[in-house]
Amino acid sequence: MTSQVSSPAEQADGTVVGEQRTAAGAKDVRRLDRVIIRFAGDSGDGMQLTGDRFTSETASFGNDLSTLPNFPAEIRAPAGTLPGVSSFQLHFADHDILTPGDAPNVLVAMNPAALKANVGDLPRGAEIIVNTDEFTRRAMAKVGYDTSPLEDGSLDGYQVHPVPLTTLTLEALKESGLPRRDAERSKNMFALGLLSWMYHRPTEGTERFLRAKFAKKPDIAEANIAAFRAGWNFGETTEDFAVSYEVASAATAFPPGTYRNISGNLALAYGLVAASRQADLPLFLGSYPITPASDILHELSKHKNFGVRTFQAEDEIAGIGAALGAAFGGSLAVTTTSGPGVALKSETIGLAVSLELPLLVVDIQRGGPSTGLPTKTEQADLLQAMYGRNGEAPVPVVAPRTPADCFDAALEAARIALAYRTPVFLLSDGYLANGSEPWRIPELEELPDLTVQFAQGPNHTTADGAEAFWPYKRDPHTLARPWAIPGTPGLEHRIGGIEKQDGTGNISYDPANHDFMVRTRQAKVDGIDVPDLQVDDPDGARTLVLGWGSTYGPITAAVRRIRKEGGHIAQAHLRHLNPFPHNLGEVLRGYDTVVVPEMNLGQLATLIRAKYLIDARSYNQVNGMPFKAEQLAAALKEAIDD
Secondary structure (H helix, E strand, O other): OEEEEOOOOOOOOOOEEEEEOOOOOOOEEEEEOEEEEEEEEEOOOOHHHHHHHHHHHHHHHOOEEEEEEEOOOOOOOOOOOHHHEEEEEEEEEOOOOOOOOOOOOEEEEOOHHHHHHHHHHOOOOOEEEEEHHHOOHHHHHHOOOOOOOOOOOOOOOOEEEEEOHHHHHHHHOOOOOOOHHHHHOOHHHHHHHHHHHHOOOOOHHHHHHHHHHOOOOHHHHHHHHHHHHHHHHHHHHOOOOOEEEEEOOOHHHOOOEEEEEEEHHHHHHHHHHHHHHHHOOOEEEEEOOOOOOHHHHHHHOOOHHHOEEEEEOOOHHHHHHHHHHHHHOOOEEEEEEOHHHHHHHHHHHHHHHHHOOOEEEEEEEOEOOOOOEOOOOOOOOHHHHHHOOOOOOOOOEEOOOOOOHHHHHHHHHHHHHHHHOOEEEEEEEHHHHHOEEEEEOOOHHHOOOOOOOOOOOOOEEOOOOOEEOOOEOOOOOOOOOOOOOOOOOOOOOOOOOOOEOOEOOOEOOOHHHHHHHHHHHHHHHHOOOOOOOOEEOOOOOOEEEEEEHHHHHHHHHHHHHHHHOOOOOEEEEEOEEEOOOOOHHHHHHOOOEEEEEEOOOOHHHHHHHHHHOOOOEEEEOOOOOOOOHHHHHHHHHHHHHO
C-alpha cells in the first residue's frame, strides 16, 4: 500500500494529545501521538499475519511506524509453552520515530504463555487484552501459573480486558459451516478487528487481502472476514472498551513523495533489481535457503520479467559457485545467506577476490555461533566479513541502517562491486530483515548510473608491436581489471585460484609478483571512493557515539532523549566498514570519549582501536534482541558524566 505526504517536520515525544466527546450515546475518542502494540500467542495463532495486517493498514493511513517481529526458530514449537510464543510489536505515531519502542502500551495475549512471556515488558498502567478461553488449569500449569493471573491480583497494575476471543469467534462463525477447528483459527482476525476499531485503522485493505490470500478457499476467506468484522463490532458495542484512540497521520514528518510500508529483505531485493536495471545487466541469484535471508530468494524469484534468474542450489557452496560463474559470464551476481552460510562460502569468496570479479555477498546476520539463534538478531559477523578467508583477501563491507535503507545499501554495494571488480559484503541482520517502516519510492532519475563497459578488444601492445589482451591490466584510477565476457573473440584468458602474473594473467609463482598482487588488491579496496563520515553535533559535545548497521534507530532515539534533557552528545553512523571513510580518524580524535554500541562483543570497537589507536569504549549486547533506547540513553549518560 502507498500513501502520499507533503512536507517535513518533527514533533516532540508524548502520549495523550487530546480527548474529544462524540455524539450522545457514542464512545469517547482519545487522541494520542504514538502507540506501541504487541500481539502475542502460539506460533500457530497467526500473530505475524495479524501484526503484518495491522501494520499495512497503519502504513496506508499515513503513520510513521517501526516493527519488531519475534518468533521461535522451530517450525511448530510445542503449543502453549514459553519457547513457542510468537510476537509482533508495532510502534506507530503522528511524527518521526526510529524504533519499535521499548515497552508496549497494549499487549494482546492469546494464551497464558503469551501473557507470562511478555507481561514483564509492560509499563504500569498498560492495557492487556487477554483471551480468557485459553486460561484453563492445564494451560496455566504448563507455564508455571499456580493460580490464574486474571484472578490473583498480579495484574492489578494494568488495565485488563478479559475477552473470550475463541468463544466469540465461534459464535460469529456458527453459520459458516466450518468445522470447529477451522473456525477457531480465525480468532486472530477477531483480535485484529477489535484492535482496528480501538485505533481507527482502515479495514478495506485487510478484507481485500483475505479474499486474495484465500482465493482458492472462499469459505475460509469469508470466515476470516466475518471474524474480523465481528471483532470490530464487539469493540463498538461492548461496555468493556469505553474509549477508542486516534493517532493522526504523520504526513508532515517526511519529505514529499509516494510511500509504502517495506521490510528490510523486501527493500534489499528491490535494491538488487534496481541495481541490475541501472547497470543494464541481468541479475543472477545463487542461493541456499537459510533464515533470515530466504525471503530475498522468494521475492527475487517473482521478477523474471526484469531479467532476474534465481537458482536454489543444493548447498551454500554450490550457490556461491553458481553466482561467481554468472559474474564471469557478465551478470550482476548475488548470493544470499546468514552467518553459517558465510563460513561455507569463504573459499569461493577468496576465489572471487583472486579472480577480481564483481559479486555481492549478502549476509543477513543472526545469533551464533553455529546454528545459534536462527530467528534472533546479532551483529557478530563483522570480523568474519573482514577476515574470514585464507590469505590476504580484502573485501569491501557495506551495512544498511534501517529496513528502508537496505534498498540504498544494495545499490551502493553494487556500485562498488561493478566499478572496482571485487566481491562486496552487504551486512544486514534479522532485525532489519524482518522489521518494516515507511519507504519513499524513489524517482527513476534519482537512481545512480551503474553501467559498465565490458572489454571489447586488445588493451596492450607488446614489445614486438603486437596487439594483445591482458586480463590483469588495470584502470589507473580504480585499479580494476577488465571484465571480458566469455566468447568475445580474441579475449580468451585464464581463470582460477592460482596466483596470476600482473598484467598478463599467466600463472605465476614469482615471490615479487605475489607480493605486488597482494598489495595491489589491498590498495584497490583501500582506494574505494566512499563519502566522508557525517557527524551530528549541534552543541560541540565532547562525547561521540559511533554505530553501524541496525543500531542506528536505538542510538538516534537515545541521543534525542539525552539532548531533550539538556545533555550534549555527538552521533555518527558508519555505512562503509571497509574501507572506512577517509576522515574517520580525524573525527574520532576530535572527541574525548568515543562509545561504540554493538550487538556483539565489540568487533567494530576492536577495528577502531587497532587502526586509529583510539580507546573506543564498547557497549555490547548479544541477547538476540535489538537495543532499547532507554537502555542506551542510560549508558551514554554515564559516558558523558565520566
